[in-house]
Amino acid sequence: MTITQLRAFLTALERGSFTAAAVELDSTQASVSELVARLERELGVRLFQRGGRRLVPTESALALRAHAERAVGAIHHGVEAMRALTALESGTCTFGVLRNAAYYELSDLLQRFHEQYPGVRVRLVGINSALVARSIAAGEIEAGLLVLPVDDAGLTITPLMRDEVVYASARADAPAHPVTLAEVAAAKLVLYDAYAGWDDPTRRQLRERASAQGLLLEPAIEVENVETALGLVGSGTADTIVSRSIAESPAFPAGIRIAPFTEPLYDTIALARREGTELSPAARRLADMAQDMLRARAGRSAVA
Numbered sequence: 001m002t003i004t005q006l007r008a009f010l011t012a013l014e015r016g017s018f019t020a021a022a023v024e025l026d027s028t029q030a031s032v033s034e035l036v037a038r039l040e041r042e043l044g045v046r047l048f049q050r051g052g053r054r055l056v057p058t059e060s061a062l063a064l065r066a067h068a069e070r071a072v073g074a075i076h077h078g079v080e081a082m083r084a085l086t087a088l089e090s091g092t093c094t095f096g097v098l099r100n101a102a103y104y105e106l107s108d109l110l111q112r113f114h115e116q117y118p119g120v121r122v123r124l125v126g127i128n129s130a131l132v133a134r135s136i137a138a139g140e141i142e143a144g145l146l147v148l149p150v151d152d153a154g155l156t157i158t159p160l161m162r163d164e165v166v167y168a169s170a171r172a173d174a175p176a177h178p179v180t181l182a183e184v185a186a187a188k189l190v191l192y193d194a195y196a197g198w199d200d201p202t203r204r205q206l207r208e209r210a211s212a213q214g215l216l217l218e219p220a221i222e223v224e225n226v227e228t229a230l231g232l233v234g235s236g237t238a239d240t241i242v243s244r245s246i247a248e249s250p251a252f253p254a255g256i257r258i259a260p261f262t263e264p265l266y267d268t269i270a271l272a273r274r275e276g277t278e279l280s281p282a283a284r285r286l287a288d289m290a291q292d293m294l295r296a297r298a299g300r301s302a303v304a
Helices: 003-015 018-025 029-043 059-083 109-116 129-137 181-186 201-212 226-234 281-303
Strands: 092-097 121-126 143-148 155-169 240-243 257-259 265-274
Touching: 003 018, 003 029, 003 059, 018 029, 092 129, 092 281, 109 121, 109 281, 129 143, 129 155, 129 265, 143 155, 143 201, 143 281, 155 201, 155 226, 155 281, 181 201, 201 240, 201 265, 226 240, 265 281
Parallel strands: 092 121, 092 143
Antiparallel strands: 143 265, 155 240, 155 257, 155 265
């Protein structure tokens, strides 16, 4: 079994025909068909039903797919690592960060990295942690910072710091005492990260706690950005939840009061990478810099 055979199999599976796979692989239809046929003989199974306009994958093909993707992906990442090994002078690194990275003093991460390694192209992807986790597991992002909990199947997770989650309100009767989940469930809420919805790690924790108490949490308004949510909170339209890092930032709107939960709630910020893979030198250096910055921040918070 060879990587070439597996690549031909995966491309045929994705494109639906040997002809289309041949175009993608810059090969011939006969060569791709023979590579797949040889793979079938070695495995002793049929991978496709032939004869129609499109190849129909068998159960064996569907079972093989994930293993083939991991094997081909491992070779691809190995080649990329070797290409980038020349003193971080070239290559491309795709790294995921928290959507609200600026509130964790990570806004200058890219600047610091690029000053040291100007020849490396960097894609810094800021999306919800649930999506970062899926992108890493799928091999679309090498590594990234995210908030726990996420679905961690296929990931290696390294926790870095905790950040308390607090309740935010600008109402005249905004709670000055620690709030209960019953009070949160009864309030008019605006929640951000609308696309991720209840897959968002902070929302996920809150809903699980509420469900354990027989409470239902439903936001009246959902928006994508925390800044939009805070604007609505500041106008008295609704209340929200934010991390203490956001609440203590200079950009946090005046007039919004915060209160902790009676049972403290925390976001755990962690570094994630795909299980069983080695990071490219560029991604490893970027991950090290991000870890150092977060741990330094956590140390300052502990002293304060």
